[in-house]
Amino acid sequence: MKNLIAAASIALMGLTGAAAADGHANYPERPMMLMVSYGAGGATDFQARIVTMTAGNDDALGMPIAIINKPGAGGRVGWNWFATQAEADGYTLGAYNIPHFIAQSIEGGVEYGADSFEPIANWGADPAVFVVAADSPFNSMADVVNYAKENPGGLTFSGAGLFVGHHIAALQLEKAAGVKLAYIPNSKGGAGAMKAVIAGEVLGGVNNLSDAFRAREAGNVKILGVFDLERNDFLPDVPTMMEQGYDIDNASVNFRGVMVPKGTPQPIIDKLAEIVPTMFANGRVAGKMKAGGSPMHIMNRAEVQEMWAAREKTLKELLAGL
Amino acid sequence: MEFIYYFGDVFTPFNFMLLLLGTVGGLILGATPGLSPTMAVALLIPFTFRLEPASGLILLGAAYTSTVAGGAVSAILLKIPGAPANIATTLDGHTMAKKGEGARALQLSFIASAVGGVFGVLLLIFLTPLLAQWALAFGPSHLFWLAILGVTIIGSLDSSSVVKGLLSGCIGLWLATIGFDDIMGAQRFIFHSSVSGGINVIPALIGLFAIPQVITMFAKGRARLDAEVLSVEKHPISKAFREVFNRFRALSIGTITGSIIGLIPGVGGQIAGLVAYDQAKKMSPERGKFGTGHSEGVIAAESANNAMVGPSLVPLLTLSIPGSPTAAVLLGGLLIHGIFPGSDLFDNYPEVAWTFINSMLIGQILMCIFGLYIAGLAARVAQVPNNVMAAVVLGLAVFGSYSVQNSMGDVYIMMALGTGMFFLERFGFSAAPLVLGLILGPIAEANFIQGSMIANATSSIGSYFFTGPLNLLLIGIVVASVAYSGWMELRSRRYTTKDDAVAKEEALS
Amino acid sequence: MTDLPRNQHIIASGLVAAVGVTVAYISYTAQPAAAFLFPRIISTVFVVLALWTFGKALLGRTKVGNGLSATAIRNILPGLVVALVYVFWAAQTLGFYTASTITFFILVTLYDPAPHGEVKSWVRRIIITAGFLAVMYGLFAMLLNVFTPREIFF
Numbered sequence: 001m002k003n004l005i006a007a008a009s010i011a012l013m014g015l016t017g018a019a020a021a022d023g024h025a026n027y028p029e030r031p032m033m034l035m036v037s038y039g040a041g042g043a044t045d046f047q048a049r050i051v052t053m054t055a056g057n058d059d060a061l062g063m064p065i066a067i068i069n070k071p072g073a074g075g076r077v078g079w080n081w082f083a084t085q086a087e088a089d090g091y092t093l094g095a096y097n098i099p100h101f102i103a104q105s106i107e108g109g110v111e112y113g114a115d116s117f118e119p120i121a122n123w124g125a126d127p128a129v130f131v132v133a134a135d136s137p138f139n140s141m142a143d144v145v146n147y148a149k150e151n152p153g154g155l156t157f158s159g160a161g162l163f164v165g166h167h168i169a170a171l172q173l174e175k176a177a178g179v180k181l182a183y184i185p186n187s188k189g190g191a192g193a194m195k196a197v198i199a200g201e202v203l204g205g206v207n208n209l210s211d212a213f214r215a216r217e218a219g220n221v222k223i224l225g226v227f228d229l230e231r232n233d234f235l236p237d238v239p240t241m242m243e244q245g246y247d248i249d250n251a252s253v254n255f256r257g258v259m260v261p262k263g264t265p266q267p268i269i270d271k272l273a274e275i276v277p278t279m280f281a282n283g284r285v286a287g288k289m290k291a292g293g294s295p296m297h298i299m300n301r302a303e304v305q306e307m308w309a310a311r312e313k314t315l316k317e318l319l320a321g322l
Numbered sequence: 323m324e325f326i327y328y329f330g331d332v333f334t335p336f337n338f339m340l341l342l343l344g345t346v347g348g349l350i351l352g353a354t355p356g357l358s359p360t361m362a363v364a365l366l367i368p369f370t371f372r373l374e375p376a377s378g379l380i381l382l383g384a385a386y387t388s389t390v391a392g393g394a395v396s397a398i399l400l401k402i403p404g405a406p407a408n409i410a411t412t413l414d415g416h417t418m419a420k421k422g423e424g425a426r427a428l429q430l431s432f433i434a435s436a437v438g439g440v441f442g443v444l445l446l447i448f449l450t451p452l453l454a455q456w457a458l459a460f461g462p463s464h465l466f467w468l469a470i471l472g473v474t475i476i477g478s479l480d481s482s483s484v485v486k487g488l489l490s491g492c493i494g495l496w497l498a499t500i501g502f503d504d505i506m507g508a509q510r511f512i513f514h515s516s517v518s519g520g521i522n523v524i525p526a527l528i529g530l531f532a533i534p535q536v537i538t539m540f541a542k543g544r545a546r547l548d549a550e551v552l553s554v555e556k557h558p559i560s561k562a563f564r565e566v567f568n569r570f571r572a573l574s575i576g577t578i579t580g581s582i583i584g585l586i587p588g589v590g591g592q593i594a595g596l597v598a599y600d601q602a603k604k605m606s607p608e609r610g611k612f613g614t615g616h617s618e619g620v621i622a623a624e625s626a627n628n629a630m631v632g633p634s635l636v637p638l639l640t641l642s643i644p645g646s647p648t649a650a651v652l653l654g655g656l657l658i659h660g661i662f663p664g665s666d667l668f669d670n671y672p673e674v675a676w677t678f679i680n681s682m683l684i685g686q687i688l689m690c691i692f693g694l695y696i697a698g699l700a701a702r703v704a705q706v707p708n709n710v711m712a713a714v715v716l717g718l719a720v721f722g723s724y725s726v727q728n729s730m731g732d733v734y735i736m737m738a739l740g741t742g743m744f745f746l747e748r749f750g751f752s753a754a755p756l757v758l759g760l761i762l763g764p765i766a767e768a769n770f771i772q773g774s775m776i777a778n779a780t781s782s783i784g785s786y787f788f789t790g791p792l793n794l795l796l797i798g799i800v801v802a803s804v805a806y807s808g809w810m811e812l813r814s815r816r817y818t819t820k821d822d823a824v825a826k827e828e829a830l831s
Numbered sequence: 832m833t834d835l836p837r838n839q840h841i842i843a844s845g846l847v848a849a850v851g852v853t854v855a856y857i858s859y860t861a862q863p864a865a866a867f868l869f870p871r872i873i874s875t876v877f878v879v880l881a882l883w884t885f886g887k888a889l890l891g892r893t894k895v896g897n898g899l900s901a902t903a904i905r906n907i908l909p910g911l912v913v914a915l916v917y918v919f920w921a922a923q924t925l926g927f928y929t930a931s932t933i934t935f936f937i938l939v940t941l942y943d944p945a946p947h948g949e950v951k952s953w954v955r956r957i958i959i960t961a962g963f964l965a966v967m968y969g970l971f972a973m974l975l976n977v978f979t980p981r982e983i984f985f
Contacts, residue, residue: 033728033978040364041650046657053371066976068728070519073502077519081729109502109509156779162507182779187504187768191650195587195643199458202776211642218642218664291660354970365975483895485880485887489847492877496854499870508866511857540910541903544944709942710959713935716914717967720922720931725977730923737918741911749843750896767869 027090027268028063034258035086035094037078039071042189043126043208043294044256048095050288051123051280060279065093074161075100076110083112088261090268093120098255102312103163106319114312115262118269119304121276122257124289125297127228127250128169129212129238130157131197131221132204141177141225141244144204148179156182158193158205163319166193166206169227169252171318173206176246197221208254209234210294217293227252234295251314255297257304273301324668325447328676332684337380340373341681344384345688349696351385352392355402355532355718358524359389360647361726367655375659375671379678382655384685386648387631391435391689394624398427399703400715402532406523406592406761407627409754410599412531413479414612414619421615422555424701429562430617431624432693437566438577438625439686442632445581446639447679451665453633454640457585462773463787465589467796469766472593474803475600476755483750484811490751494759497521497739504764505771516731523592525723525732526739526760530753532719533740539712559694565617572602572618576625584630587637587645592761596754598626604806632682639663639675836898840888844881851881913937926982928968936960 034052038044048067056064070078079101082094096117105113132138138147148155159166162185170183186192190208197205198220206227207215213234215221226232226240228250241248258276260269279285280298289296299307331337344366351362362385370378393404398415411431418427445453460468476491477484500511501520512518566573579598583589602622603612612619635652637645642663644650656663659674667675706714723736743753777786787793855874858867887893899907913934921930939959945952971977 039647039650040360041644041647041652041654046654049367049654050658053368066978068978070727070729072519072522073504074507076502076507080518104507107507109507154779156776162505182775184772184775184779185505186772187764191643192587195458195637195641196461196772198641198643199461201461214642214662214664217662218640218666220641220664288658292657293662357975361975485883486895489877489880489884492851492873492880493847495873496870496877499873503866506863506866508863510861510866510870511854536914537907537911540907540942543902543906544942707944709939709944712910712942713938714963716917716938717931717935717963720918721927721967721971721977721979724927724979725971725975728978730980733918733922737915741915745843745899746847748896748899749840750893751847763869763873770869 027271028061030091031064031066032061032091032093033066033068035078035082035092036067036069037071037075037082037095037097038069038189040069042071042191043210044095044097045069046292047124047256047289047294050292050294051285053288054279054282054285057279057282060282061275074104074164076104079104080111082261083116086261088263088265090260090264090272092261093272094259094261096255096257096259097165098253098308099168099251099311099315100164100254102308103168103315103319106312106315107163114308117259118262118264119301119308120258120260120269120272121280121301122255122297122299122304122307123280124256124294126254126256126295127209127226127232128165128206128252128254129209129226129235130169130173130204130224131194131207131212131215132224133197133200134220134222136203136222138204138224139222141241141246144224145177145179145246147203148177148181153180153182155179155204156184156202158184158186158196158202159207160190160193161185161187165208165252165254166190168315168318169206169248172227172248172252173241173246175318176241176248194221206252210292213293232295234293249314251311251318255299255304255307257299269301324672325676325680328673329680331376331673331677332380332680337377337677337681340377340381341384341685341688344381345388345685346692348385348388349392349395349689349692352389352404353395353700355396355400355404355528355715355722357389357722358405358726359386359393359407360651362386362389363648363651363655367651367658370655371658375656375661375674376677378655378659379652379674380681382652383678383681384688386652387439387628387682387685388689388692390628390631391432391439391624391693394431394435395428395700398431398620399424399700400532400711401535402715403527406527406757407595407630408623409527409757410595410623410626411620413599413623413754414614414616415623417613417615418617418620419701419704422704423557423615424704425555425698426557426562426617427615427620428697428700429557429559429694430566430620432690432697433562433566434573434576434621434625435628435693436686436690437573438580438627438629439631439689440683441577442581442584442629443679443683443686444632446632446636447683450636450640450668453585453636454665457587457637457645458641459792460586460589462769462776463790464792464796465586466766466769466773466787467793467800468586468589469762469769471796471800471803472597472758472762473766474800474807475596476758478603478807478810479596479600479752479755479758484807486750487752487755490746490753491755491759493751494756494761495763496759497526497756498760498763499767504768516734519729519731521735521739521760522726522732523757523761524726525736527757528719528723529736529738529740530743530757532715533737534744534747534753536712536716536719537741537744539708539715542708544709556698562694566621569618569621571605572622573625575602575605576622577629579622580626580629581633583626585633585636585645587643589765593758594630595623595627596758599623604810609810628686632679639667640665836896837888837891837893839898840893840896841885844885844888844893848878848881848885851877854878909941910938913941923980924983926984927979928964928972929982929984931967932960932964935963 052065055061086092393408397403397408397411401416403409415427477488576598580594583594637643638649644653777783858870858874917934
């Protein structure tokens, strides 16, 4: 009897093995989904919809990708689901936001870390910027820091929440300028934080470059500095923090890309890693992204892996003081 | 008057066809229990990729307008609000349907929706710059007081017992705190992995209203249908029109309250209907009839939740700030075509902006025409046998709550809350205050915390929350509302005996 | 008022009060305290109101709520069990469409006023079920593109 069961199980394994090998060659055979851990209409959701719109083309994956939203708790809900419940069959992709999920995993209380996921490719990099209302007396970061020095802990500025890119940028600014600031996290994300700046509820704010660019076009805000290593193509006139004398690197830049859960078969990862970056590079995608004011930054799997490791190190140092 | 110039664009054959499609599709999706306006609009975004910007927005505008009104259909006929906006409609609308006046209730609701909706869009057209200032005036302290104002309504809403109404509200407020808290990311009351993401309002709404209905249908057993067949009385449309305009007080309270509250980013849409219903009730000489199938209740609630549609887009169109999830999806629809909303939107892209707004204006009227046309037919839903209806609603509730965020946890939450609510309802608790608590809790909490953080950094909590004309005005309204409710409660207690309360309860259930 | 609703009222309000007390206990003990400020305020009011209601139920002074009659409980029970099994077990295990179809058919049959011996009524119920499946599939799978959990049969 034992032998019979053993034989049966070997046969079964052989069968599934063959099916799997076969499946990888033809992968993908059915439509896929991309989990976005922010709500419909947010910047991540919006960009994910654009960069996946050509997935069904023959030169890309040949199968469409549907976006599913699992918003909540600054992305924790979606990534928890992705790390613990998503099927690692190559048909369930996820969008990542760096530094958000790494910072949250360092903070604790979540079921994922950088090694729960396998990166595929990066599509965008949205640096944080410092904004003030259009009628604000501040015209440079020096004005902001001087005000903060005169009123320790009295400079209120908004951001999208705790342990997200904006919060990291705020911590870096406090550290580099040696001042105490009052960071006010907003429960409505970047849009809510921007409203607080425009309405004058707070004196300034950290926000996404793409949203800030739009708000400036509408004449509602001034952008005083970029939390990145280089100036951005969308805002060639706005200096970086480094240029203004604050030692701040690109640790808060919001990188967005595609990943799969750990345990996805290697052939599938390889295939995705090869095709997805070319899909992002499609001319139509680039055109739509530019029209929407969203900076693109395509990176392949190896580059993303390196970037994740570097971020984890910086963030651990930065958050250790909290 | 620039907008008249662009009316032509709405009436090109292709655009008009899209408008019809958006309106009819929106009505159907809105009327399906479990599908919210946000989902309907998000569903259409991919189609707009391929359309011209103006055409795409016509489709979105029409769908947005009519899903909000469509939600009234299931609210009235099945006591299942399509979206939080329609909760107030169930209170009198469903009672009317039970009396066989489903067709009348639907007609009233569509006409009131159209009147409110047109008024709201006209406000958007003529007063946008002014309204934008008003939308920005609401900071954390004001939103906090506004949420408290909502809480004061809880006690008097749809319950013959103020204490149980408040207790239901407290349960809702507590349910809202479950999950990771939005600001600090701390975990609260996560006793099962399904609730780690918090309790989403839409699945909760579906469960709290739909499941008790399903179980109530079970409770009737295998009774012969003809034993209690609901008659569906025919109701002439002209009479409905006359009635809506004769109820001018309810109509104007609904329209004005909806327009004002709809404007406030992040709060408006969900509570406009309830606040308007409460105001209409307090100001009506026939306030005792509210909740027993009184037409003023339907008119106030529905005119308010469509009046909110136009103003709710003001922060989006002028400041590029989406004030609601639906507005956020619409923003995506604009960005995809490289159109940045902002104060200069009307100068840079007048053909897009005005066509969009015009399409909502025409959409309101088309929605009313189609709504009236289907009202008579839809009311026959009441004649579907109990056994089929119960099974259909259960299936829709499961699929609907799953599809909000593709989450099995939401389905479990829906069913657990719904089953609990059925039993609680049998003991005098009610779902409307519970949902109101669920909606208001996070608004009150987040704004209180943000406000006190700002206050600590700048001045003191006392001066931040208790000074300034808008704070004082809101506090005044809160105090007046509480005092009025208390006074009414005392007065009615003197005249109602226990037997009356029981009799009223029996008439309702 | 008979004794049945009175006892039911005591049980129901007792359960609500127990939930309230548990919530309050957690709110006042859990960390970080700052995140539980709001739950503390809510749970305090919750407990006061819940105990008030419970007290009234004990004294038999509850005014509203009719409770459940024995007939109602008998009628509800089979349907409720089917619904709970459907939601908490079948939907995930058998797949949404399979489970929904089976549940739909069982519920329609259970509560059909027509006698179960009648062939005509069986045919009618099968047709209704097929129609339901078609509408759900059309709406959610084709129109709304909802990804439901994998089905067991297909």
